[in-house]
Structure formats: C-alpha cells, structure tokens
Amino acid sequence: MIYSITTHSAEETLEFGSLLAKYLRDGDLIALFGDLGSGKTCFTQGVCNGCGIQEPVTSPTFTLINEYSNSNSIYHFDFYRIGSEDEVYGLGYEEYFYGTGICLIEWADRVLNFLPANRIEIHMENLFEQGKEFSRKIEIRFIGAEMQQRNWAEMFENVEHEKSGIES
Numbered sequence: 001m002i003y004s005i006t007t008h009s010a011e012e013t014l015e016f017g018s019l020l021a022k023y024l025r026d027g028d029l030i031a032l033f034g035d036l037g038s039g040k041t042c043f044t045q046g047v048c049n050g051c052g053i054q055e056p057v058t059s060p061t062f063t064l065i066n067e068y069s070n071s072n073s074i075y076h077f078d079f080y081r082i083g084s085e086d087e088v089y090g091l092g093y094e095e096y097f098y099g100t101g102i103c104l105i106e107w108a109d110r111v112l113n114f115l116p117a118n119r120i121e122i123h124m125e126n127l128f129e130q131g132k133e134f135s136r137k138i139e140i141r142f143i144g145a146e147m148q149q150r151n152w153a154e155m156f157e158n159v160e161h162e163k164s165g166i167e168s
C-alpha cells in the first residue's frame with residue numbers, strides 16, 4: 001500500500017511528521033526523497049517535535065549528521081553534498097542505519113545502496129498548479145515485510161489533510 005497526502009502549508013507538513021512520529025518504533029529509518037525545497041527538513045522537524053525534541057532542528061548540511069535525543073536518539077542526515085561512498089563508510093553508517101535510534105535521511109537517493117530492507121520512504125513533491133505554491137504531495141511507502149505488517153491504516157485515519165491510499 002502506498003499512501004499519499006497533500007499538505008497546503010509548512011504547518012500541515014510539520015503536523016503530519018509529528019503524527020507519524022507517534023507510530024515509530026526504536027530502530028526505524030525514514031528515507032526522504034524530493035527536490036530542493038520540497039519540505040524534507042520541514043517534515044523532519046515535525047517528526048522530531050512528535051518525538052518530544054525541544055531543540056531547533058536544522059539541516060546538517062555541512063556535518064552530514066545531527067543528533068537529537070530525549071528518550072531515544074534521533075539521527076538526522078543530509079546527503080546532498082555527499083562526495084563518494086567512502087564518506088558513507090567513514091561515517092560508520094551501520095551503527096546508525098541498523099541501530100536502535102531513529103534515522104531520518106534527507107537525499108536518501110544518494111545512499112540507496114546502504115538503506116536497510118525495512119524502511120519508511122517519504123517522497124515529497126512541489127505542486128506548481130496555480131494558487132498552490134504551498135502545496136506538497138507526500139507519498140509514503142512502507143518498504144519491507146516487517147514494515148508493511150504494522151498497522152499504518154490507523155495512522156492514516158488520523159490524517160486530517162487530503163489523502164488517498166493507492167493499492168500496489
């Protein structure tokens with residue numbers, strides 16, 4: 001099942017991130033895809049808020065990774081400027097991607113080969129129709145058998161924005 005929602009402001013994207021956060025488990029990984037300015041950091045801020053993180057959440061553009069923690073650790077990656085796979089190995093990615101913290105990965109398309117089989121993919125798209133400059137299409141794909149078995153339908157019942165479920 002691929003779910004799709006449309007948000008009409010940054011606030012709505014934040015809200016959806018913080019709703020999803022309530023359904024996350026230790027060790028979950030969220031891979032974010034989408035062009036510059038499509039809302040990946042905004043969504044990540046929402047997830048962090050939903051996880052109870054108080055500190056400001058900004059893109060770790062020059063460091064590749066930011067860490068936030070309260071009861072669990074959240075690792076926020078941004079691979080926009082990644083130069084080579086060696087840099088990913090250099091980070092010790094396995095400890096994060098396969099560890100017990102929650103990972104949020106911007107520009108996940110640049111590290112596809114390193115992603116775990118079970119993950120949540122968020123694909124964000126700017127909608128450029130007239131009068132819709134604040135709209136974003138957000139597609140949510142649950143990848144891997146374990147991830148798909150979880151009860152995501154309940155979460156989507158609580159989404160208040162435009163939404164649809166696409167069978168796949």
Ligand SMILES: Nc1ncnc2c1ncn2[C@@H]1O[C@H](COP(=O)(O)OP(=O)(O)OP(=O)(O)O)[C@@H](O)[C@H]1O
Pocket residue numbers: 007008009010011012013034035036037038039040041042043059106133134135136
């Ligand atoms: N519906 C929406 N959802 C998310 N952001 C929105 C929305 N409408 C407008 N915006 C604005 O779009 C911008 C999204 O920026 P953001 O940094 O989250 O994008 P990004 O995908 O992380 O970009 P980058 O690729 O540079 O990291 C913000 O300025 C935000 O206020």
Ligand SMILES: [Mg+2]
Pocket residue numbers: 040041042059078106
């Ligand atoms: Mg960003």
